[in-house]
Amino acid sequence: DAGVIQSPRHEVTEMGQEVTLRCKPISGHDYLFWYRQTMMRGLELLIYFNNNVPIDDSGMPEDRFSAKMPNASFSTLKIQPSEPRDSAVYFCASSLAQAGGNTQYFGPGTRLTVL
Amino acid sequence: GEDVEQSLFLSVREGDSSVINCTYTDSSSTYLYWYKQEPGAGLQLLTYIFSNMDMKQDQRLTVLLNKKDKHLSLRIADTQTGDSAIYFCAANMNTGFQKLVFGTGTRLLVSP
Numbered sequence: 001d002a003g004v005i006q007s008p009r010h011e012v013t014e015m016g017q018e019v020t021l022r023c024k025p026i027s028g029h030d031y032l033f034w035y036r037q038t039m040m041r042g043l044e045l046l047i048y049f050n051n052n053v054p055i056d057d058s059g060m061p062e063d064r065f066s067a068k069m070p071n072a073s074f075s076t077l078k079i080q081p082s083e084p085r086d087s088a089v090y091f092c093a094s095s096l097a098q099a100g101g102n103t104q105y106f107g108p109g110t111r112l113t114v115l
Numbered sequence: 116g117e118d119v120e121q122s123l124f125l126s127v128r129e130g131d132s133s134v135i136n137c138t139y140t141d142s143s144s145t146y147l148y149w150y151k152q153e154p155g156a157g158l159q160l161l162t163y164i165f166s167n168m169d170m171k172q173d174q175r176l177t178v179l180l181n182k183k184d185k186h187l188s189l190r191i192a193d194t195q196t197g198d199s200a201i202y203f204c205a206a207n208m209n210t211g212f213q214k215l216v217f218g219t220g221t222r223l224l225v226s227p
Contacts, residue, residue, distance in 0.1 A: 004157075031213050043158075043203070043217045056214070091157055095213065102146070102213045106157035 002026070004107035006092050012113045018080040021110045024073055025094030033104060034067055034077050035091040043091075049075065050097075082114045117141040117208050121218035128226055133191040135221045137204030142185060144206040148215065149178065149189045152201045161189070161202075191223075199225045 005024040013019055025032050033048040047057040052069045060067070064083070069075040079086055089111050093104040118140045127133045139147070145166045150158040164171045164178045164187070171178045177190040191198055201220040208214045 042219050045214065048213065050213070093158075097213060102207055102215065103148070103160060103163060104215060105160065106150075108157045 004092055004094050004105055006090075006107035006110050008110060009108065010111050010113075012115065013082055014115050015083055016081045017114075018078065019082045019086075019112060019114075021077040021090050021092075021112070023075045023077070023092030023107060025075070025092070026096075026105055027073070029094035029096045029105075030072075031095040031097060031102065031104075032069060032075050033093040033095070034075070035093065035106075036088045037091060037109070038088045046077070079112075082112075084114045087112055087114050117144065117206055117216040119204055119206055119216050119218040121202075121204055121221045123219065124222050124224070126224045126226065127194050129194060129196055131194055133189075133194045133198070133223055133225075135189045135191075135202050135204075135223065137187040137189075137218055139185050139187065139204075139206045139216075141206065141208065142182070144208070146207045147178075147180065147187050148203075148205040149176075150203040150205060150217075152203065152220070154200075158203060194223075194225050196225045196227060199223055 007022045034046040037043045046059045047067045049069045067077045089109045091109045093106045095102045095104045121137045148163040149161040151161050152158050162173050175192045179188045201222050203220045204218040205215040
């Protein structure tokens, strides 16, 4: 079974441009998570979905960030307009809810550089 | 809320055992995880332990859980250079089991 798939793997853009990151979760998983990783702040949870519905977006930095999950096999994280401080590695993870627990499986990440 | 802490760096020689430590604050966490991140890659699940267990062994990996002290450790026996990576401890939150709180990660460097 394929793991979590993310695209693109690398993105370089200029400040002010719109950036869209994509994620395909593991088939059958009902939770999807977006994380951001930087040297300064470590791994931060941005938002997560359950059955395509956003449950907690308290980690989204500001209104420039938005995430959607139009169906069970696809999610996007959009930054508009992008800023240099958004440069980071963005991870998508998915999981299948189980009683009392949750094991998240991560994608390879998208390394975003905003110039 | 839950807070998970780890030391930042550990250096060992090849063939030695490595012990990576983690502390957490929420005693109601039911699952505790260890993830490994190699350079340029995502986080790979290594193992996890349920809170009603004290120890779990999986080949070269041994996880020890001290619930009283809220302390978790990962022991890697016969450490190899390929084990060099960042190791993250994570705990689920008591509200919303699906959210995990990650530590800052421990960078393990294995020298030949």
